[in-house]
Amino acid sequence: EAGVAQSPRYKIIEKRQSVAFWCNPISGHATLYWYQQILGQGPKLLIQFQNNGVVDDSQLPKDRFSAERLKGVDSTLKIQPAKLEDSAVYLCASSSDMWDEQYFGPGTRLTVT
Amino acid sequence: AQRVTQPEKLLSVFKGAPVELKCNYSYSGSPELFWYVQYSRQRLQLLLRHISRESIKGFTADLNKGETSFHLKKPFAQEEDSAMYYCALTRYGGSQGNLIFGKGTKLSVKP
Numbered sequence: 686e687a688g689v690a691q692s693p694r695y696k697i698i699e700k701r702q703s704v705a706f707w708c709n710p711i712s713g714h715a716t717l718y719w720y721q722q723i724l725g726q727g728p729k730l731l732i733q734f735q736n737n738g739v740v741d742d743s744q745l746p747k748d749r750f751s752a753e754r755l756k757g758v759d760s761t762l763k764i765q766p767a768k769l770e771d772s773a774v775y776l777c778a779s780s781s782d783m784w785d786e787q788y789f790g791p792g793t794r795l796t797v798t
Numbered sequence: 799a800q801r802v803t804q805p806e807k808l809l810s811v812f813k814g815a816p817v818e819l820k821c822n823y824s825y826s827g828s829p830e831l832f833w834y835v836q837y838s839r840q841r842l843q844l845l846l847r848h849i850s851r852e853s854i855k856g857f858t859a860d861l862n863k864g865e866t867s868f869h870l871k872k873p874f875a876q877e878e879d880s881a882m883y884y885c886a887l888t889r890y891g892g893s894q895g896n897l898i899f900g901k902g903t904k905l906s907v908k909p
Contacts, residue, residue, distance in 0.1 A: 688841070689841075725901065726899075726901055726902075727802070727884050727886070727899025727900050727901050727902055728842070728884075728897075728899050729899070730896065730897065733896075741896065776842065786844050787844070787897075788841075788843075789841045789842040789843065790841065791841055792841075
């Protein structure tokens with residue numbers, strides 16, 4: 686089966702600019718996750734969707750980050766405005782349900798200058 | 799506080815030597831523990847989980863609740879084991895989305 690797809694793979698922006706990341710999960714997977722992985726750290730969950738509903742967004746900095754999964758399939762994560770500390774790899778993962786193995790995408794490496 | 803600690807940032811061994819990657823955790827409740835692996839230029843993927851009690855690619859891990867540890871072991875390291883390894887936990891029976899990851903250990907297996 687095709688894996689989780691993410692785009693773009695790399696993005697460089699200046700601080701205070703906005704950026705959006707896209708994720709296409711494995712077909713049929715109900716649960717979708719966005720993680721932030723700062724250099725030297727493990728992934729940190731930002732938001733979890735079950736179909737098109739949010740299950741957990743407790744660690745999402747809502748003043749600048751937003752995410753949506755309108756039709757319960759693809760998802761976008763947006764940062765507006767970006768800060769230097771947002772430089773990280775943003776990982777998308779999906780699973781068939783909340784209790785199942787997560788499959789990760791290749792990630793988007795964001796550099797904020 | 800819920801926390802996963804991997805004390806070694808880098809572990810270097812020779813091919814054929816035993817390997818142990820350490821993982822300690824702090825969790826107020828009943829945890830489920832995982833090891834994830836990321837090979838060079840590949841995606842993060844699940845290696846094993848403690849409830850399945852499987853041996854994957856020769857690796858095993860035993861949950862020691864008394865010592866709050868979940869160390870990953872392999873008796874004879876291979877060069878293809880070189881990768882980044884992450885220990886992670888979540889609430890037992892809970893959504894796997896609430897994974898808490900450690901900072902990772904980079905394993906380098908020399909020929």
